[in-house]
Amino acid sequence: VKHRKKFESHQRRTTADSTSAKLSSTRDLPTMDVVAAERFATAGDLFANGIIDLVRNPRDSSKLKLVLWDRSRAIISSHIEVEENTYEPVQLEPTVVRTFAWPTAPIEYKSTRRLFEEILSTIAERIEMPESHSRVLTSAPGFPRN
């Protein structure tokens, strides 16, 4: 999913926001001392050494934050800085944010098989249907295709 909106074209600014995080192409772990060239509203982005996605703000269900995954750990923030650019959650209608289902943070899933079996049993225990159907539904909903 890529949806960007440039806020301030080619306007350099120093980021002093302590709630922001950074993914640098030259460093593995996020740091705070960043000079951002541009600001983007994003619904998710993929980079050479990381990925950004949207999460719900647990303190305000009508607002979103970003999660940054740098291939080893996740950091949740209202701003993410990647290679001198600043990313912010795309602005959405509060009703959309409240009504859509969002994660608030990544949760460890152990293994693909275990996650699959957990979803399968969650469906099978609650809705009666042939097992072949529940297995198809298990793979259909949440695995990363978007």
Next chain:
Amino acid sequence: LSPTVVIVSPNDDPGIQLLKLLRCLCRRSVLLGDVSQLELLSLPLFLSPTLLMNRPLLTRRFAKFVSSTNRRGMNTVKAGKVLEVCCPKAIYLGSDRIPAGMISTTIQIALPPSPTRTTILDDETLSKLTAEFQGKLLEYRLANYSKVQISAVPGIRVASPSLEIAMNLAACIVNDTELAAGMISLLEEQVRRVSGEPGQTLEAAIVAALLAALHDRKSNRIQVKEIAALANALLRTQGEITEYSAEEVGHQLDVFSLWRTRHKEGKFLILNRETSRVVHQLALQLGVAWDVESATAACLDCELLRTPGGSSLEV
């Protein structure tokens, strides 16, 4: 290719419960009641949300829209703006018929007509499930997004939209080839049905329905809509979820050269000796099973089959 799941069920409760459960599991999912194509376009579809629709009014145009917007890169135009419209969908249709154009491009889930248990998903349970699985699936996505390679699924060739869906689903299952391969075989049955067997299935069901009517002998005539109802009921017991219309059944009767006569109450097939002979011949041709021994003694065609050397029905 984004999957579209079509759910059919004669009872609304399990169908709606399933939609609610899918909201807990699906990415950026939203439950929608009465919604039109135009209203869908007002949603932020660039998020690629999962649209969970409860009995939408599936006009021909809307069905075409659903079928044609499951590929990444497909756009539509609204008020002079180009909109991304590709997103996963689950549509609960109740007992409505699945539009023909959607059969080959969707995954069909038929819920049992008489479930033996009913689970009510209260808000607290749904919230807990949402928190748990949205979080786990987010971590799965973050950790595995870069590993998803559609072309990396071995031994798969794309021969139909259903296989393409299967390939997509399998490719998203990372680090477990056995699980991924299982997904292909699960959808093969649907692919077989879509790729040419439904016609044969309908033919056999119509003949079985006519045999039942002939052997019941409750009336000497039967309406096409009654044949359609009998055939559809039979097909449902075999797991078929496509509902055939009286018009489609009438067309097949034409192919069988079983002509109807018009009466003031409608069109009827007369259950006479000639009809019986044709139907029994068709049953033999299509391999429709029925119990010749227990068929009514008044059926001359069954009597011929019971008689050694009774060859007038051979084909």
